[in-house]
Amino acid sequence: MVVRSRYSSTPWPRALSGTSRVLAAAAACALAAAGLSACSSGSGGSSENTLVVAEWTNAAAVAQTEKINAAFEKAHPGVKVKLQTAPTAANAWPTLQNSLLASKNVDVLAQFPPTPAAFPPEQTNIKVNGTAALIANNQFMDLSKQPFMKRFDLTAQKYAMGYKDGIYGVMTAEYVNNTGLWYKKDLLDKYGLQVPTTYDEFVSDLKLLKSKGLSPVYVAGKDGYQNIIWAGIINQLMMQDKPATEAQSVYQQRAQDFWDGKANWDDPLYQDAARRYEEIMSYIEPNAAGVPAQTAPGVWASNTDDYPFFVDGSYDGNTIAQANPKLNFGFFAVPGTDNAAWNRPALAPDLSWSVPVWAKHKKLALEYLDFFTQKTNYAAWVKATGSISTEPDVQTPSLSWTDWLTANASKGYPNSTQPWIPTTGSSTYAGGPKLQDVQPFGNKSMTTALSESAKAYSASVKH
DSSP states (O other), X not given: OEEEOSSSSSXXXXXXXXXXXXXXXXXXXXXOOOOOOOEEESOOOOGGGXXXXXXXXXXXXXXXXXXXXXXXXXXXXXXXXXXXXXXXXXXXXXXXXXXXXXXXXXXXXXXXXXXXXXXXXXXXXXXXXXXXXHHHTTOBOOOTTSGGGGGSOHHHHHHHHEETTEEOSEEOOEEEOTTEEEEEHHHHHHTTOOOOOSHHHHHHHHHHHHHTTOOOEEEOGGGTTXXXXXXXXXXXXXXXXXXXXXHHHHHHHHHHHHHTTSOXXXXXXXXXXXXXXXXXXXXXXXXGGGOOTTTHHHHHHHOTTSOOEEEOOGGGHHHHHHHOTTOOEEEEEOOOSSOGGGOOOEEEEOOEEEOBTTOTTHHHHHHHHHHHTSHHHHHHHHHHHTOOOOSTTSOOOOOTTOHHHHHHGGGOEEOOOOOOOOSSSOOTTTTSOOGGGBTTTSSBOHHHHHHHHHHHHHHHHHO
């Protein structure tokens, strides 16, 4: 399937999965050392011939990366690839990344793309952080002139990992995260239901399923994956019937309005989103607060007679399929509004490979990226991960769970970005409600949480 890129008029393959992780995308990449017992693979060997590659844990992605690593070793006799991984949950990936950066012991490092929103206007005096800070402080090589970049839509790459005139990573994955919902086809069929297209239909389905003794929605509440519902509804209410090409201007205007005091977290849009979020959350699995993200896909897949819906990004599609190959399941966007046409998938860039300027094996690292992005290797990786293909010459394969996405991915738009938040004088509430503190996970109502967040944001800007 080929659809138009939302970044330009250039045709760009839209895969059948989507990006930005709920937690780790916002994690800081501080240059401080921190200890971690990380997973690693690859043969040993001296540092002179060992290429260190690091990415976060996603079972399907890691397994396919290991296959590429083995092929790279075979094509480069004497070279060993050491793959280091850590899950995005419980701060494990940021901790590993900090350790690798502080020790300068990594050659190819996965990043969550900052996108332009991570670089606020100078007049805000906001200090960039995380990946954006690494890029702005010249910690990553500019890859824009590398031969392998010709395989990609450079406008899309610039959006994901660009800064000024450079591109500081190669985006190889894109997924649907916010708005992401999985469903069990056989369970919906059993109760005469179809994929809901509006909020009212969704709530009606949840009510029916609960009346049948089921726990309608499964979510990894321990790691905050309920944010997929909250942020997904906000995406749909903000974008409404606007074309995907206007998404960035919509988000830019929101950030400016927040900064200028013309908008805040207690505005009607967020009150509406809060009402819808609270209703959906009333149908979640009772023990969701203790469910970790790392095991949630497998648990959901194995319980075929319960949990009709599962809140998760499309990056876990093949993980679900591997956990239960017999499961008949699909993926769609949470119908957070009353208008079916507004309930589109929010898409976001994901895994992007960067090369630190101080890497011990820069030449070999660039050869690795060239090898990874070669058509045959990359096509196999995309198929294994269920990612959206970012190479125009690599078609995204149709998988067993991608039927809804095949029909609707071209209607998607870039995932929303946060308002600009000062780096000093800000409380943790300035970025919006902390959903762990909000019912059903905490004691606060969303109304209270929105009010607290509005006050915190106003105070942070005045600071």
